[in-house]
Amino acid sequence: MSNELKILLVDDDKIMLFLHEMFLKKSGVLFDTVLCYNGQEALDYLDDYESEQTTFLILLDINMPVLNGWEFLEAVQERHYLERLVIVMVSSATEETERSKALTFKRVIEYQQKPLNVGLCKKLLDAGELKEFFQDLPFD
Numbered sequence: 001m002s003n004e005l006k007i008l009l010v011d012d013d014k015i016m017l018f019l020h021e022m023f024l025k026k027s028g029v030l031f032d033t034v035l036c037y038n039g040q041e042a043l044d045y046l047d048d049y050e051s052e053q054t055t056f057l058i059l060l061d062i063n064m065p066v067l068n069g070w071e072f073l074e075a076v077q078e079r080h081y082l083e084r085l086v087i088v089m090v091s092s093a094t095e096e097t098e099r100s101k102a103l104t105f106k107r108v109i110e111y112q113q114k115p116l117n118v119g120l121c122k123k124l125l126d127a128g129e130l131k132e133f134f135q136d137l138p139f140d
Contacts, residue, residue: 004054005133007033010042010072011061011090019115020059020090027121031057031133038064039072046081055084057130059116062091062098073105082107086129090114 007024011017017035024033036042039060046056062069069089076082088110089102099111109127112120125134 004051005031005130006054006056007031008036008042008045008056008058009033010036010039010058010064010069012037012064013061016061016115023116023118023121027118027125028134029121029125039067039069039075041066043067043072043075046076046079046085049081052081052084055086055130055133056081057124058085058087059090060087061114062089062093062102070101073102073108077106086127088112088124090116 007029009017009020011020014037017037021033021035034045036045042058042060060069060072067075069091073087076085085107087105087108089099089108090112091098091102092114094113102108102111109129110124124130
């Protein structure tokens with residue numbers, strides 16, 4: 001089992017990245033966070049990452065240049081590290097079809113509207129795939 005957690009925030013909107021990082025910190029999620037401005041940057045980061053002991057929580061936007069969220073999801077399906085990914089789609093799209101499509105992908109555990117907030121970030125801490133990383137954190 002993985003013993004380290006890294007968070008990848010993947011969004012082409014720098015303000016959204018800033019907000020999401022702030023909300024994660026306010027909710028007690030103080031893990032190593034990497035900012036990626038499109039799906040290709042995230043894919044390159046994961047492809048180059050050496051450790052097999054790391055689980056990645058990825059907060060993934062859908063509409064981005066270069067490689068969008070859907071293309072990223074397709075690309076990681078065949079990667080050796082797929083089982084170490086926990087993906088939350090974060091989108092401004094409100095259509096139920098988008099949510100349904102997202103949840104058909106292996107390792108996507110949630111679909112949330114932008115922007116996230118502290119409450120939604122705390123909800124992530126209870127996700128079965130992530131609980132082990134948060135069980136010893138002090139919460140106020």
